[in-house]
Amino acid sequence: MAEPRTIEIEVLRYNPEKDAEPHFQTFKVPFTHDTSVLQGLQHIKDHLDGSLTFRWSCRMAICGSCGKMVNGKPELSCHTFLRDYYPGKVRIEPLNHFPVLRDLVIDQTDFFNQKLPAVKPYLLPKEDKPLSAGTHLQTPKEYHSYYQYSQCINCLLCYAACPQYGLNPKFTGPAALALLHRYNADSRDRGWQERAEVLNSEEGVWGCTLVGYCSEVCPKGVDPAHAINQNKVKSTMDYFGVLKFLMPRGGS
């Protein structure tokens, strides 16, 4: 097929300094087989309308900046390709469930300043080991019990996918709970009790209704739904006092 072809990109525009309401604007963008949705947006910004506003950085699906709703689905725009929407239009909107600052830019402070710190996403070791004592031992089996959950790039696609977060913004949500589990499941960590309050609360694992769409949209295979639901069992055992008694590490 002759390249480049042209596709229509329909973008949600919203400028709080000027617009009472968000609206859509359509741009015609040339593309080839390799053109990502992000590159389509960059073409608009560079050549058609410099005021179109969106976040991006690494353009290789590891920094987590460029999540958008692409034809209604949460996606990283850098690894979503225009060819897959042609000859139809592609409609780009900011991630669902977040306040919009401008155009495709969401306000993500709720996650970074509240939810993420609340789960204490750092190693809380049983005792302070001096550097001179070297590294901890960790077998490949122990490593694999948490490694998948350490893959989260904080792109927030899972929050855009989560109907519970849409209904109740207080819900700690998939990424933060997956990171909570990542540390609880790490053989070097002993912090599960410190994280228990967040985990066991109504806004913790019990806020999840098992829809599982978070895991479907996760670009890194973290499977937050699995992390959350493993912890429902633990949370129940914790409620009955089983964990502290039986398992010094909280059963991770």
Next chain:
Amino acid sequence: MQSVQTDVVVVGGGGAGLRAAIAVAQSDPRLRIALVSKVVPMRSHTVAAEGGSAGVIRTDDSFDSHFDDTVGGGDWLCDQDVVEYFVAHCTEEMTQLEHWGCPWSRKDDGHVNVRFFGGMKVQRTWFAADKTGFHILHTLFQTSLKHPSIKRYDEYFCADLVVEDGRVQGVVAIDIATGEFLLLECKAAIICTGGAGRVYGQNTNAGIVTGDGMGIAFRHGVPLRDMEFMQWHPTALPGTGILITEGCRGDGAILTNKDGYRYLQDYGLGPPDPWPRPKAMELGPRDRLSQAFWHEEQKGRTVATPLGQVVWLDLRHLGAATIHERLPLITEVAKTFAGVDPVVAPIPVRPAVHYTMGGIPCNAHTETPLKGLYAAGECSSVGIHGANRLGSNSLAEIVVFGKVAGERAAQYAKAAPAGKSEAARRQADAVEARLVALLGRDKGERVATIRDEMHDAMETGVGIFRKAEGMQAACARLALLRDRYGRGLKLDDRNRAFNTEWLSAIELGFTLEIAEVIAQSALNRKESRGAHTRLDEFKERDDANYLKHTLAYRTGDGPPRLEYAPVTITKSPPKTRVYGGEGKKTVLI
């Protein structure tokens, strides 16, 4: 303008900045730390580092060996006293990251595993699959949350420094969300803003890697050192420039041309067998490998694709299990961005600009020539990379020297006298007036027009191989581009809130000046050394005249003034760089 009182401002939330902030907090929790970053810290470009981080750990390795590899790899332009400090402190920083939870890949017995990297004699590269930078960055970010004295200013764009009485007294930043300016008064500032790879078009770098910190320091009279040494990574995807880690070759991958021939044997890196073996063939240093690609392209032995000439990076013989276990990210990247599954087909690769060896000069204590200003990471030139950085030395650098910067800045801040708020305010107001003026122009060129022409000037004139006439042409074009930029851009976006076009225009001002420094520094280095290789009459290294650091000083609208400074040699006098040669096959674990 709003202002806040702080003790130490860290500019940049990548690995170096986070490590520095943690070090300040640990030095004294009473110190008020502001971490200013134009992106949320885990978006920083550290996240994209793949292969690993150096640290001597094996019984058949030594600090001396790491020192020799680094100094030889840098073609003797390294400051050897700093390299000695560096190699002696890498391992404890890797251990520190482990204690903070970094998921280093393990051996079956539970010990941390290490892999081979180019130009390294022994396996000494700690890795977390092929997402090492990602894991280091998230480990540091998450650990930073334990320290309440670190106040983050996420998505605040550092616009300038306040310098009064010859010392740094503040940082002026734009709150991106609102477009409002903020003055952060401080006693010390640590610049950790990364490299300037976006000076070129074909690069592995994130869009944010625009050299802001270098540009800001430069405008305050701090020279930029050794900027002619830009590193081309030999294996990036054509078109996008996305990085395919050297860890592939560390794990045994090979490079072949269109005939399936391992061409590196023709460029002083062979013989090809036995394979694999360290410091030979595909485990040679990056400058040599990128240069070899250029020669193959000249000979017509590369493969033509719609996105340019490529060679093949072949991993197939490693087998699916090894590839998926140790190289999951590049497997995903190759599938998504090149349509290739490396288990069954070779990956098309070509060189792309990857790393800025030069930067803001600083000593082993990370002190720059400007009092109260510290620098760490890729934006700095602390002296460990010389004319060519070895892979896996930069992740080690950000933590080793990030820590030093934090501790030194903390110490300095505690002793420094209070600043002059009135003077700081006046300077900050002037910065605001200058930058807000960019929004009001009715005539001018687009940001992308000037940016794309800068890319073309650099790719054409100051590439992997250089000639005087090409570099002169680049210098002339860059001077014109600076002039056009100075006459003003026209922005479509006149708003203050989240105006990323405005920020791009400010960034472009930094990158243009850095581009000119690179081109002028290159033109005036009349020798070939490391990543700076000439095809005219200066093909050889010239230690008599150029075993020196280049220092480029800003002169205003004209080209930079160049001076030269001695290189510190402690125990390794310059020798010929030797790679390849006979050797024993190495067993890769």
